[in-house]
Amino acid sequence: MLTFYNEHHAQQAGSAASAPWGDEPGALALTLAEFERRGLGRIVTPHGVSLVSLERVHTPRYLHFLRTAWSEWTARDPAHAAKELLPTVWPARGAPCEPEPEDFFARLGLFASDSRTPIGAGTWIAARTGADCAINAAHALRVGERATFALTRPGQHARAEGFGGGCFLNTAALAAQHLLDDGLGRVAILDIARHHGAGTQDIFYARADVLCVSIHLDPRHAYPFYSGHAGEQGSGAGLGATMNLPLPADCESGQWFAALETACVKLAMFRPEALVVSLGALAPNFGLQGGDALRIGERIAHLDLPTTFIFEGGHGAGVVNILEGFETAA
Numbered sequence: 001m002l003t004f005y006n007e008h009h010a011q012q013a014g015s016a017a018s019a020p021w022g023d024e025p026g027a028l029a030l031t032l033a034e035f036e037r038r039g040l041g042r043i044v045t046p047h048g049v050s051l052v053s054l055e056r057v058h059t060p061r062y063l064h065f066l067r068t069a070w071s072e073w074t075a076r077d078p079a080h081a082a083k084e085l086l087p088t089v090w091p092a093r094g095a096p097c098e099p100e101p102e103d104f105f106a107r108l109g110l111f112a113s114d115s116r117t118p119i120g121a122g123t124w125i126a127a128r129t130g131a132d133c134a135i136n137a138a139h140a141l142r143v144g145e146r147a148t149f150a151l152t153r154p155g156q157h158a159r160a161e162g163f164g165g166g167c168f169l170n171t172a173a174l175a176a177q178h179l180l181d182d183g184l185g186r187v188a189i190l191d192i193a194r195h196h197g198a199g200t201q202d203i204f205y206a207r208a209d210v211l212c213v214s215i216h217l218d219p220r221h222a223y224p225f226y227s228g229h230a231g232e233q234g235s236g237a238g239l240g241a242t243m244n245l246p247l248p249a250d251c252e253s254g255q256w257f258a259a260l261e262t263a264c265v266k267l268a269m270f271r272p273e274a275l276v277v278s279l280g281a282l283a284p285n286f287g288l289q290g291g292d293a294l295r296i297g298e299r300i301a302h303l304d305l306p307t308t309f310i311f312e313g314g315h316g317a318g319v320v321n322i323l324e325g326f327e328t329a330a
Contacts, residue, residue: 002041002323003140003148005133006032030316031151038320040327041149046129046136053135054128056177057170057203061100062111062161066168067124072104084118113157113164126153127168134171134310138178141274141306146330149279149309149323150175156197156278156312157224165195165224172278172310173203176210179274185209188272188305190263191216192296193280193312196228196244200278206236211243211270213263214278215256217285218246241270249285256286260299267303275305279322281314293318297325 036043054063074081090109091097101107108119130152137148156172157165176187189204191197191214204210219228234242243266245259267275277300282288288296300307300322309323 002327003137003145004035004041004043005046005137005140005148005150005152006043027313027316028151028153028311031311031319032316034316034320035149035151035323038324040320040323044136046132049132049135053178053181054131054169054174056181057160057173058158059161065107065111066119066127066163069108069119070121070123073119076104081121084120086115086118087112088115111162113159113162117164117166117168123168127155130155130171131169131174134175134308135178137308137310138175138274138276139182141179141308142182142184145306147307147309147326149311151311154193154280154313155199155310156191156193156195156280157199159199159202162199165198166313167199170199170203172197172276172312173200175276175308175310176204179276180209184273186211186270186272187274187276188213188267188270189276189278190214190267190300191278191312192260192282193278193314194282194285195223195280196246197278197312198224198227201227201232201242201244204238205232205234205242206238208237208241211241211267211272213243213245213266215245215247215259215263218248220246221249247286251286253287253289253292256288257292257295260296264299264303272305275300275303275307277307277309278312279309279314279319280312282318288318290318290321293321294325294328297322297327298329301326301329 073085087109133150133152137150140148152171155167155170158167158170179187188211196216201212219225228244230244
C-alpha cells in the first residue's frame, strides 16, 4: 500500500502559490479525493524538516528571500496585502549578479524567472510544507516503504536559486538529494509531467549521482521554452546523466510509450538504488487515455525500485490511475 504524504496545511494557506500553466484549479483536492475513494493507501501528515535540508538543494540567500519577501513587501505599505507580488525588472543576460542588490524589486527579479508566478501571503508556508512532504516521502523509502506519494504543489521548475512556472521549492530534487544524504549512491528522477522540469535538470546537470530522464512537450512550443531539448545531456561529471525525450502535443500514445520504454532502458542501465517520479498531467496531450495511465504505473513498477512519486499538478483521476497501476503490478 502506498504511503501518501498530504500537504494539507498548504492547501489551506490561501494565495499560497500559483499553479503551472495549464494545470486546473483544485488539483490537490481532486487528487486527494480520488486517492481516498480508491483506498490505495494510508494518508499521513509530514513532519517538519530542517532548513538545512532545504539548503542541500537551494541557496541560503534564495531561501531567506522567499521566507521574508511577503513580510518585507507588506511592511512597506499595508495595502500591499491585497495584492500579489510580481517582479518588474530582471538582470540583463550575462550580467553579474554579485553582490546581491539591496533594492527589493531588484532582488525579486534576481530570483524570478517569469512574471506569471506571484508571491502571496501563504507562499512560504505552501512551499515549505510541500518540501516537508517530499523529504518525508523519500525518507520513508529508507525505512522500508516500497512506494510513497507526496501530494504537494508543483516544484519541477524551481531552480537552486530561483522560482518560476508556479514553483518555489524543487520537491523532486529535495527528495532525490535526501536519499543521497541518507546513504544511497545513485538515484534516478523520471519526470513524466507534461512540461519539462527545467529546475530539476539544472540542479543536477553537472552531477553523476543523479540521472534525470524527462518525457515532455517539445519546448520549442511549450513552457519552459529554453530547456528540455534532446541535445541536453549533462555537463562535466554529469555528461550522459541527463536524457530529454521531447514530443509534439499531437503525438499518438504509441509514440509516448516508445519514449517511456527508452527512458526505462536508460534507467535500468544507470542502476539507481531508488527512483523519484515527477508525476503530472498527461491528458489532453499525447493522446493518452485513462487506461494508458494504468499501463504507465505498471511499467514503472517493473523497474523494481523503491519509488517516491512527487505530484507536479494535473488531473486527479489520471494521476491516481498511474499510482493504481503501480500498486496492482506489485
